[in-house]
Amino acid sequence: MLQQFFESGLLILCYMIIVFILAIILKNNSIVDIFWGIGFILIMIYNSDFMRSESLHNLIFNTLILIWGLRLSLHIFLRNKGKEEDFRYKNWRNTWKNFYLRSLFQIFLLQGFIMWVVSMPIIRYNYEETSVISWQYIVGIIIFFIGYIFETISDYQLFKFKENKQNKGKIIQSGLWKFSRHPNYFGEAVLWWGIALAATNQLSDFYVFISPLLITYLLRYVSGVPMLEAKYKDNKEFKEYSRKTSVFFPLMQKK
Numbered sequence: 001m002l003q004q005f006f007e008s009g010l011l012i013l014c015y016m017i018i019v020f021i022l023a024i025i026l027k028n029n030s031i032v033d034i035f036w037g038i039g040f041i042l043i044m045i046y047n048s049d050f051m052r053s054e055s056l057h058n059l060i061f062n063t064l065i066l067i068w069g070l071r072l073s074l075h076i077f078l079r080n081k082g083k084e085e086d087f088r089y090k091n092w093r094n095t096w097k098n099f100y101l102r103s104l105f106q107i108f109l110l111q112g113f114i115m116w117v118v119s120m121p122i123i124r125y126n127y128e129e130t131s132v133i134s135w136q137y138i139v140g141i142i143i144f145f146i147g148y149i150f151e152t153i154s155d156y157q158l159f160k161f162k163e164n165k166q167n168k169g170k171i172i173q174s175g176l177w178k179f180s181r182h183p184n185y186f187g188e189a190v191l192w193w194g195i196a197l198a199a200t201n202q203l204s205d206f207y208v209f210i211s212p213l214l215i216t217y218l219l220r221y222v223s224g225v226p227m228l229e230a231k232y233k234d235n236k237e238f239k240e241y242s243r244k245t246s247v248f249f250p251l252m253q254k255k
């Protein structure tokens with residue numbers, strides 16, 4: 001298991017350096033977000049037989065990783081297509097000294113390290129294929145689907161909202177966005193809890209829950225919610241929206 005984990009780390013290191021070089025060529029560091037989902041697909045393929053697996057539930061587990069990664073990367077690609085560098089990365093480009101060196105370590109290699117840790121359930125699950133379908137696997141797959149559907153629907157609702165030119169400068173408050181200010185992040189966190197649970201066969205495997213703990217913490221308190229909300233801190237409509245709407249976990253709006 002340790003060998004597979006460290007080999008996967010080396011794979012991610014090489015992968016993120018290639019993405020960094022591509023970002024330099026395109027002068028756009030926000031492409032790293034597009035390659036986030038694809039990175040997990042590479043890890044899954046490297047650690048599994050995938051299409052050659054004789055176990056249906058192993059094939060299902062890895063296919064879900066594939067579908068999730070492709071959808072997320074495609075969604076971010078379409079969202080950013082034809083646009084300037086994302087405001088977060090653009091701000092760092094304008095304020096950082098030794099920009100390229102800091103970008104390599106604080107954006108690409110840091111995200112690579114996070115990807116390595118978060119991918120732990122994928123590596124663990126594929127380390128030793130089992131013919132036994134556990135209750136953890138069944139519940140985990142159900143939780144994954146809940147999170148995946150939540151993330152997919154909220155991403156689509158936001159995409160359609162922004163596509164309407166009449167909504168320019170406005171805050172989406174319909175659909176799933178009526179119950180959470182960040183339902184897509186909530187869905188992403190939930191599906192990783194499902195992946196971790198599905199990857200556990202015994203009590204000693206529960207170290208894989210470092211993965212969803214980390215991604216939930218980052219989305220809620222570091223790179224997800226705080227950065228986006230800072231962008232709208234002076235927006236009166238967003239202030240009213242945030243007063244009555246749950247920040248992360250979906251709840252009924254306050255009156």
